[in-house]
Amino acid sequence: MSTISIQGLTKRYPRVTALEGLSVEVPEGVCGLVGANGAGKSTLIKILLGLTPATSGTATVLGDDIHTAATAIRRNIGYMPEHDCLPPDASAAEFVMHLARMSGLPVDAARQRTADTLRHVGMYEERYRPMGGYSTGMKQRVKLAQALVHDPRMVFLDEPTNGLDPTGRDEMLDLIRKVHTRFGISVLVTSHLLGELERTSDHVVVIDGGRLLRSESTGNLTSQTHTLVLEVLDPAGGTDATETARKALAERDLSPRASGDLLYVPVTGPDTFDLIRDTVSAQGLGLVRLQRDRHRIAEIFGEPAAREGSAGDGDDH
Numbered sequence: 001m002s003t004i005s006i007q008g009l010t011k012r013y014p015r016v017t018a019l020e021g022l023s024v025e026v027p028e029g030v031c032g033l034v035g036a037n038g039a040g041k042s043t044l045i046k047i048l049l050g051l052t053p054a055t056s057g058t059a060t061v062l063g064d065d066i067h068t069a070a071t072a073i074r075r076n077i078g079y080m081p082e083h084d085c086l087p088p089d090a091s092a093a094e095f096v097m098h099l100a101r102m103s104g105l106p107v108d109a110a111r112q113r114t115a116d117t118l119r120h121v122g123m124y125e126e127r128y129r130p131m132g133g134y135s136t137g138m139k140q141r142v143k144l145a146q147a148l149v150h151d152p153r154m155v156f157l158d159e160p161t162n163g164l165d166p167t168g169r170d171e172m173l174d175l176i177r178k179v180h181t182r183f184g185i186s187v188l189v190t191s192h193l194l195g196e197l198e199r200t201s202d203h204v205v206v207i208d209g210g211r212l213l214r215s216e217s218t219g220n221l222t223s224q225t226h227t228l229v230l231e232v233l234d235p236a237g238g239t240d241a242t243e244t245a246r247k248a249l250a251e252r253d254l255s256p257r258a259s260g261d262l263l264y265v266p267v268t269g270p271d272t273f274d275l276i277r278d279t280v281s282a283q284g285l286g287l288v289r290l291q292r293d294r295h296r297i298a299e300i301f302g303e304p305a306a307r308e309g310s311a312g313d314g315d316d317h
């Protein structure tokens with residue numbers, strides 16, 4: 001069953017068309033909304049919440065129409081905005097409690113929900129300190145807590161991993177996954193990094209320039225875009241190890257693509273990993289790494305050149 005159903009949604013700002021005839025169904029579970037900066041992700045979330053009107057088109061969120069039932073939608077949805085929105089002088093406990101009260105919870109229930117939610121996001125010890133002194137990771141956790149405190153049926157999380165280091169990102173992604181698995185809350189989570197949403201999401205919607213590029217189960221998407229990244233060295237100190245490996249792999253009917261010292265090899269079957277390892281070994285080369293590439297949006301767009309010179313960790317673009 002769809003949680004969100006969107007038909008022909010268009011949003012024009014005076015100078016920019018942020019969404020252009022977007023139609024897509026978002027299934028239950030964790031759905032990643034992926035797109036480059038400016039693709040229209042935040043605009044879509046704001047329209048779904050009734051915070052900004054669509055120019056044309058329509059959508060329902062948990063069965064409620066965005067044009068006629070925005071209040072019901074906001075009651076059912078928790079929203080974690082992208083940008084910092086926390087008052088620096090307030091503590092997390094005060095802030096989340098305030099929003100719990102704003103959502104209509106009586107004082108005792110609000111206090112209990114605040115404590116439970118902050119504990120759930122791992123913000124229990126520090127909850128009485130002013131938020132101005134919090135790290136980015138702590139702020140993101142408080143933003144998540146305030147989205148959950150009124151016990152929503154679904155949450156919209158706008159770039160929740162922004163500004164986090166790799167460990168902080170992993171912790172946030174695990175937390176997001178748990179929001180669904182532990183509490184049964186559906187999640188719409190945005191990112192400009194496809195790789196990080198792949199491990200968190202059941203389904204991925206990719207948009208570009210306000211248009212739908214893909215809407216697929218994560219499993220489908222991964223199998224279609226699966227690439228291995230390979231780095232080799234010559235134990236004898238030679239400098240053309242990458243080119244030697246590229247040629248040898250091409251002779252084995254693989255299609256390696258070189259980018260700097262790295263080779264990207266599309267997976268064509270269950271034997272690809274072994275074939276690469278054996279081919280490299282047969283050339284007398286050492287294997288520095290052979291691992292699954294963390295995809296970038298550019299791959300889905302069919303523009304592999306867009307990643308030249310920055311390949312590898314999949315985290316910066």
Ligand SMILES: Nc1ncnc2c1ncn2[C@@H]1O[C@H](COP(=O)(O)OP(=O)(O)OP(=O)(O)O)[C@@H](O)[C@H]1O
Pocket residue numbers: 013014016017018035036037038039040041042043044082159
């Ligand atoms: N209030 C606004 N007025 C005018 N243009 C806007 C407004 N909000 C967004 N835009 C423009 O609409 C386009 C889509 O922006 P949006 O913020 O939805 O993208 P995004 O995918 O969320 O990217 P980011 O992660 O960078 O915020 C961009 O070109 C942006 O400059």
